[in-house]
Amino acid sequence: MKDILSKAVNVAVQKYGAEYAEVRGQKLFKTMLTLKEGRAEAAKQGIENGAALRVLVNGAWGFASVGTFDVETLTMAVSDACKMAKAASSKLKKPIKLISTKPIEDKVILKPRKDPSKISIEDKINTTLTMNSKILGYDNRVKSCTIDYLDLTGTNYFINNEGSYIEQDKLYVWSRILATAKEGDIFTFSREEIGSTSGYEVFDVETPEIVGERVAKRAVEQLKAKPPKGGTFPVILGPNVVGVFVHEAFGHLAEADLTLSGSVLLDKLGKKIASNLVTFYDDGTVEGAFGSFKYDDEGIQAQKTLLVKDGVVVGLMHNRETAQKFNTKPTGNMRAEDFRVEPIIRMRNTFMEPKDHSFEELIEDVKFGYYFKSFRGGQANLDGTFQVGIQEAYEIVKGELGEPVRNASISGNTLETLFKVDAVGKDFELWPGRCGKRQTVFVCDGGPHVRVKEVLVGGSA
Amino acid sequence: MVVALKKEQMLDIAEDAVDFALKKGADEAEAFAYQGLTTTVVIERGQIARSTRIVDRGLGIRAIIKKAIGFSYTNVLRSKAAVEETILKALSSAKASKPDEEWRGLPAKKQLKSVENTYDHKIVELHSEDLVKAASLMLDAAEKVDKRVFPVEGGVGASYLSRAIANSNGVAAFDHGTIIECSLATLGQEAGEVTPICFEFNVERKYAIDPEWVGKEAARLAVSALKxxxxxxxxxxxxxxxxxxxxxxxxxxxxxxxxxxxxxxxxxxxxxxxxxxxxxxxxxxxxxxxxxxxxxxxxxxxxxxxxxxxxxxxxxxxxxxxxxxxxxxxxxxxxxxxxxxxxxxxxxxxxxxxxxxxxxxxxxxxxxxxxxxxxxxxxxxxxxxxxxxxxxxxxxxxxxxxxxxxxxxxxxxxxxxxxxxxxxxxxxxxxxxxxxxxxxxxxxxxxxxxxxxxx
Incomplete structure (x- = not known):
């Protein structure tokens, strides 16, 4: 493999004078299942082999991808990439440069306790069927249950013209479970995700029974929930919601490509943007977590990156291009969904650091507010406007949890909201998920329970 | 553009796959061959910074055995052995899966209607230089509108897509088409205020996009989103x-x-x-x-x-x-x-x-x-x-x-x-x-x- 890939790199440098050239190879195998109400829609298996070629010529990027390792095709593709880079460079204002890094040679071999590629499809179907029975059997108001399952195994190859060569095993196990319940005209909806880079043993902890009950119970309890009042309220955010908030409302703004694109953090490095209680990390090294890996898709070792310390922005997530602009080090955040696409700066496991409050202490002083336990989705804009939709919420009345609330969402400006964090819990949870930024990658988000003095709650009542 | 697989090649791949699946014991089979060739020129933070070409092709096979459905796909089409191995995986998946009692078979063959304005050879013939020109027009138009506008990202992309399907009920069909699009996302910036992302785009099946209009409009939105x-x-x-x-x-x-x-x-x-x-x-x-x-x-x-x-x-x-x-x-x-x-x-x-x-x-x-x-x-x-x-x-x-x-x-x-x-x-x-x-x-x-x- 090394010989094949290095030929392509050599063509770029020797024939087209590329300043930089890299090839990523990928040999992956996927197994997928979709069950709807226990009906196996199809058992699916797929092979995805291919190569991605990225070159820097005259200060502009060229990129090509092909679904083969055939030397002739790779040579054509790398020529293509170089010619396209030249075409793009014709209108270049500022040539792109990369910070220099030490070449790496390594081979990362995974030894999962339960290798998903060695587990039969029958077993995987049975796991999902057990979950399905638990959900549909929980209550007759549960009307539907969709379970998606995916595992991916294989090897990624990376080579560049600076002497790096990395072979890295890949392993992901993922499942998404959706249930709906209905009573009269009321529909509710509940979602969970399971994700791991360690192996199929994730189902020993997140067992089909535990996850199934969590999903079904939420859908049913939401049936008796009421809509929230619209307006500004004190809220307690659960770890699951804190995670998506850190990821969406802050994390994307701290991806250096987006920071440079004009995110509100651009002029905030070294400045205070949050209360003293706020410390954020993006960490690629959490063992077995869904967003972990050893090397990113630019051949840089993943690290634990401190983004905000005691309310002050101290770091961003960088690739070699943005690190050069900020005169700093790349953080190992360059990720590509697969060989078809270019790597871009992405998060890994993003979380808030816990402090000292118990849940009871957080809630006791709230006269009226909301407890947002689990999110449905979130989104942010470069100006710092965020929105997080909530799938499980409760009223807080006189310091105690009250009735369930459905279809709430919170919104505001990230920087204004972070100053309103006035107490942080001592617990900690990390939740797996997927993040979309033109491409999809696997991540984790999390943190402790957090109290926010006031936040805008969107409600229809 | 990279040489595309022709209609006959695509149909052959799909029909051969169906035949092989039936021969190996499938009750019913269906094969879907797809290829997408896409060239883009990307604008990043106010300049044209990159160009990409993605060639993606592959074959997906559904095999049905005793009402249980298996599916497999591969993007390795060059080797007959790899394709056959994939078809066998669809069969083994079907055998491992559970029967679906409500399965009533694959669709029957039907007369297709023709479609209009979905293919334009001009798009297929575009070079990355042409796309650079269009992207540049768009960018210049945006920058002319107002100094407070920052073109965050955008680009111009041209695609050729083709698809062939065959099934054991005699369905065998091919269709191809083109898509071209240009888009620009902008921000307005003034005295510490940043607007949300403002976005405009054109997408067409024929070569009839107006990058200048997209640039101007994306910039106009950003200015009006200030204050x-x-x-x-x-x-x-x-x-x-x-x-x-x-x-x-x-x-x-x-x-x-x-x-x-x-x-x-x-x-x-x-x-x-x-x-x-x-x-x-x-x-x-x-x-x-x-x-x-x-x-x-x-x-x-x-x-x-x-x-x-x-x-x-x-x-x-x-x-x-x-x-x-x-x-x-x-x-x-x-x-x-x-x-x-x-x-x-x-x-x-x-x-x-x-x-x-x-x-x-x-x-x-x-x-x-x-x-x-x-x-x-x-x-x-x-x-x-x-x-x-x-x-x-x-x-x-x-x-x-x-x-x-x-x-x-x-x-x-x-x-x-x-x-x-x-x-x-x-x-x-x-x-x-x-x-x-x-x-x-x-x-x-x-x-x-x-x-x-x-x-």
């Missing part, structure tokens, strides 16, 4: 642009009319055929044959002819959208709404071109009718809507306050909350500015009595 103010909480009139409408409908209404959702008790429209579900102004077709439509093809992901299906007629619900499986379950015919993610997935029910029929008024006239309200260009968080109940709670950004029939100022931190099915009943007017965005073909719509949450 944003908070507004009061109340129920008011809201004009939704197509971007906002697409976001809202994609996660709610479009799901509610899919047979999958209806049959599984996940749709608020179950049992409501013939009932009034929207205001009388609303007529919607799902039109898989829409001229030049982004999702117009001769056949769907199962080889069934695409068609025009009346979904809502003057506010009355008329039909749901079906693929072969959901249709046969009700003793009906598929409406040609099976979609695939290239060769990578099995078919799913999806809208084609969801066409909301326009009204007569210009967008300016529509704004002119509003004494007090909001013009919403885009939404944040629509994907967190409750897909079954239609309840949503989203941020309107960018959005503008309308006062006395004129756009008064940009707003910030504004949320909209409500229920899409109620909202459909409150659509009082539709403009005449129809355009294609994602699955939607629609004009601006004016909705009365929307809950707006401000300060």
């Amino acid at each position: 944003a103010k908070k507004i009061e909480t109340k129920s008011t009139n809201v004009i939704f642009s197509q971007f906002a409408l697409q976001d809202l409908l994609y996660f709610t209404l479009i799901n509610a009319v899919k047979a999958y959702y209806v049959q599984r008790d996940q749709s608020a429209f179950k049992g409501k055929i013939g009932e009034k579900v929207a205001s009388e102004n609303v007529t919607i077709h799902d039109d898989g044959l829409f001229q030049g439509g982004i999702r117009t093809w001769e056949f769907d992901g199962e080889g069934v002819p695409q068609q025009k299906t009346l979904v809502i007629e003057r506010g009355v619900l008329r039909n749901f959208l079906y693929d072969n499986y959901t249709a046969k379950k009700e003793g009906k015919e598929s409406t040609g709404n099976a979609t695939r993610a290239g060769y990578l997935s099995t078919p799913n029910v999806e809208a084609t071109n969801f066409h909301m029929i326009s009204g007569k008024k210009s967008p300016e006239e529509l704004i002119g009718e509003v004494d007090d309200g909001l013009l919403v260009y885009s939404l944040q968080g629509a994907h967190s809507s409750n897909p079954a109940s239609g309840e949503f709670s989203v941020v309107a950004t960018p959005a503008w306050k309308i006062e006395n029939g004129k756009i008064a100022y940009a707003t910030r931190g504004t949320m909209l909350a409500g229920n899409i099915f109620q909202l459909l009943k409150n659509i009082s007017e539709l403009a005449n500015n129809e355009r294609k965005i994602g699955q939607l073909v629609a004009p601006w719509v004016l909705v009365e009595n929307v809950r707006v949450i401000g300060k």
Whole structure:
């Protein structure tokens, strides 16, 4: 493999004078299942082999991808990439440069306790069927249950013209479970995700029974929930919601490509943007977590990156291009969904650091507010406007949890909201998920329970 | 452009795969061959910084044994052995899976209708230099508008797509098409204020995009989004642009009319055929044959002819959208709404071109009718809507306050909350500015009595 890939790199440098050239190879195998109400829609298996070629010529990027390792095709593709880079460079204002890094040679071999590629499809179907029975059997108001399952195994190859060569095993196990319940005209909806880079043993902890009950119970309890009042309220955010908030409302703004694109953090490095209680990390090294890996898709070792310390922005997530602009080090955040696409700066496991409050202490002083336990989705804009939709919420009345609330969402400006964090819990949870930024990658988000003095709650009542 | 596999090659790959699967013991088999060749030129932070070319092709096979379905795919088409191994995997998957008692077979062969304005050889012949030129026009146009505008990202992309399908009922069909698009996302920046992302784009099947207009318009939006103010909480009139409408409908209404959702008790429209579900102004077709439509093809992901299906007629619900499986379950015919993610997935029910029929008024006239309200260009968080109940709670950004029939100022931190099915009943007017965005073909719509949450 090394010989094949290095030929392509050599063509770029020797024939087209590329300043930089890299090839990523990928040999992956996927197994997928979709069950709807226990009906196996199809058992699916797929092979995805291919190569991605990225070159820097005259200060502009060229990129090509092909679904083969055939030397002739790779040579054509790398020529293509170089010619396209030249075409793009014709209108270049500022040539792109990369910070220099030490070449790496390594081979990362995974030894999962339960290798998903060695587990039969029958077993995987049975796991999902057990979950399905638990959900549909929980209550007759549960009307539907969709379970998606995916595992991916294989090897990624990376080579560049600076002497790096990395072979890295890949392993992901993922499942998404959706249930709906209905009573009269009321529909509710509940979602969970399971994700791991360690192996199929994730189902020993997140067992089909535990996850199934969590999903079904939420859908049913939401049936008796009421809509929230619209307006500004004190809220307690659960770890699951804190995670998506850190990821969406802050994390994307701290991806250096987006920071440079004009995110509100651009002029905030070294400045205070949050209360003293706020410390954020993006960490690629959490063992077995869904967003972990050893090397990113630019051949840089993943690290634990401190983004905000005691309310002050101290770091961003960088690739070699943005690190050069900020005169700093790349953080190992360059990720590509697969060989078809270019790597871009992405998060890994993003979380808030816990402090000292118990849940009871957080809630006791709230006269009226909301407890947002689990999110449905979130989104942010470069100006710092965020929105997080909530799938499980409760009223807080006189310091105690009250009735369930459905279809709430919170919104505001990230920087204004972070100053309103006035107490942080001592617990900690990390939740797996997927993040979309033109491409999809696997991540984790999390943190402790957090109290926010006031936040805008969107409600229809 | 890279040499594409020809019609005959694509059909051969698909038909051979079906034959091999049957020979190896499948009761039924279907093969879907796909290729996509895409060249793009990318604008990044105010300059053209990169160009990419992606060649993706592969084959997906469904094999059915005793009503159990197996699927496998590969992107390795060069080697016959690799393709055959993939077909055997589809068979082994079927054997490992459980029978689906409601399986009623793959679709039968049907006469296809021809489609118009979906292929343009000019797009196939474009070079990256041509795309650089178009991107440059767009960028220059944006920068000329105002110094406060920062072009964040965008680009121009040209694609050639082709697909071939074969199944054991004698279906064998090929279709190809082109798509070209240009887009620009901008920000307005002034004295510490940053606007939300403002976005404009063109997408066409023929070489008829206007990058200059896109650049100018994206920049104009960014300037007008500056000096944003908070507004009061109340129920008011809201004009939704197509971007906002697409976001809202994609996660709610479009799901509610899919047979999958209806049959599984996940749709608020179950049992409501013939009932009034929207205001009388609303007529919607799902039109898989829409001229030049982004999702117009001769056949769907199962080889069934695409068609025009009346979904809502003057506010009355008329039909749901079906693929072969959901249709046969009700003793009906598929409406040609099976979609695939290239060769990578099995078919799913999806809208084609969801066409909301326009009204007569210009967008300016529509704004002119509003004494007090909001013009919403885009939404944040629509994907967190409750897909079954239609309840949503989203941020309107960018959005503008309308006062006395004129756009008064940009707003910030504004949320909209409500229920899409109620909202459909409150659509009082539709403009005449129809355009294609994602699955939607629609004009601006004016909705009365929307809950707006401000300060």
